[in-house]
Amino acid sequence: MVIYSHSRLSTFEQCPLQFKLKYIDKLKPEIKETIEAFLGHQVHETLRFVYEQVARGIILQLDEVLKYFIEIWNREFNNEIKIIKQEYDAEHYFHKGIKFLIDYFCKHSPFKDNTIATEKRIMINLDFEGKYKLQGYIDRLVHNKDTNIYEIHDYKTNGFLKSQEELDKDRQLALYAMGIKNNFENVKEVHLVWHFLAFNKKIISKRTDQELESLKQEIIELINKIESTTEFPPNPSKLCKWCGFRNNCYLFNSSFKTENIQNNLE
Numbered sequence: 001m002v003i004y005s006h007s008r009l010s011t012f013e014q015c016p017l018q019f020k021l022k023y024i025d026k027l028k029p030e031i032k033e034t035i036e037a038f039l040g041h042q043v044h045e046t047l048r049f050v051y052e053q054v055a056r057g058i059i060l061q062l063d064e065v066l067k068y069f070i071e072i073w074n075r076e077f078n079n080e081i082k083i084i085k086q087e088y089d090a091e092h093y094f095h096k097g098i099k100f101l102i103d104y105f106c107k108h109s110p111f112k113d114n115t116i117a118t119e120k121r122i123m124i125n126l127d128f129e130g131k132y133k134l135q136g137y138i139d140r141l142v143h144n145k146d147t148n149i150y151e152i153h154d155y156k157t158n159g160f161l162k163s164q165e166e167l168d169k170d171r172q173l174a175l176y177a178m179g180i181k182n183n184f185e186n187v188k189e190v191h192l193v194w195h196f197l198a199f200n201k202k203i204i205s206k207r208t209d210q211e212l213e214s215l216k217q218e219i220i221e222l223i224n225k226i227e228s229t230t231e232f233p234p235n236p237s238k239l240c241k242w243c244g245f246r247n248n249c250y251l252f253n254s255s256f257k258t259e260n261i262q263n264n265l266e
């Protein structure tokens with residue numbers, strides 16, 4: 001049985017061919033890691049370290065946080081990391097990471113919101129028989145003991161700021177909210193919290209039980225569609241620049257490019 005994830009579902013919706021190459025043919029992507037993903041990993045790892053220290057009773061100072069980030073950046077950086085936007089170099093992304101962490105530190109230190117887990121794996125059963133399962137990783141989980149409200153925190157390091165309306169319909173954290181309600185007792189509410197680090201902005205959303213129930217049905221329908229699909233056409237978009245399967249995509253591995261496809265890519 002396949003255990004789905006938000007990214008598996010999104011890949012199918014975004015480009016069925018990429019989904020097939022990645023999840024059915026299980027090809028290795030030719031891009032090992034983009035610089036954007038690398039930056040995201042190092043920032044996530046630094047914030048994980050910060051909250052792990054808090055759990056031990058240690059509140060780090062800003063210079064210690066930045067020292068950790070610099071150490072892991074230098075240790076993990078390698079020449080296989082791909083910079084797609086040629087106008088920028090690795091240093092540009094490194095400085096972004098430093099700025100994200102300074103802003104986050106100034107806003108949230110001393111980090112006392114009762115974080116109970118970081119990078120927490122969560123399993124979500126969409127039906128009673130266990131036929132439809134999803135898994136995800138929560139960047140940070142907070143529990144307010146007084147109110148019994150849980151908060152799912154998610155860090156975004158890209159340059160896209162979503163609106164409140166978009167986040168009120170966002171699927172990923174709503175799925176994780178289902179998992180929290182399944183896995184913890186007497187959950188009063190679950191708050192979904194996004195940290196858009198490039199904008200130093202935090203946005204919160206909530207879902208009713210009814211909204212979660214209809215999301216559950218939508219996801220079951222989407223999984224049924226994926227499992228009965230036999231045709232996986234490419235769906236070219238701006239995101240093709242970051243696709244790790246261009247060598248296996250006939251839109252890029254042949255001279256066939258219609259004007260329509262070209263327009264979508266620009």
Ligand code: SF4
Pocket residue numbers: 015017018234235236237239240243244245246249250251252
């Ligand atoms: S290059 Fe674009 S169209 Fe081709 S598989 Fe990747 S995302 Fe899909």
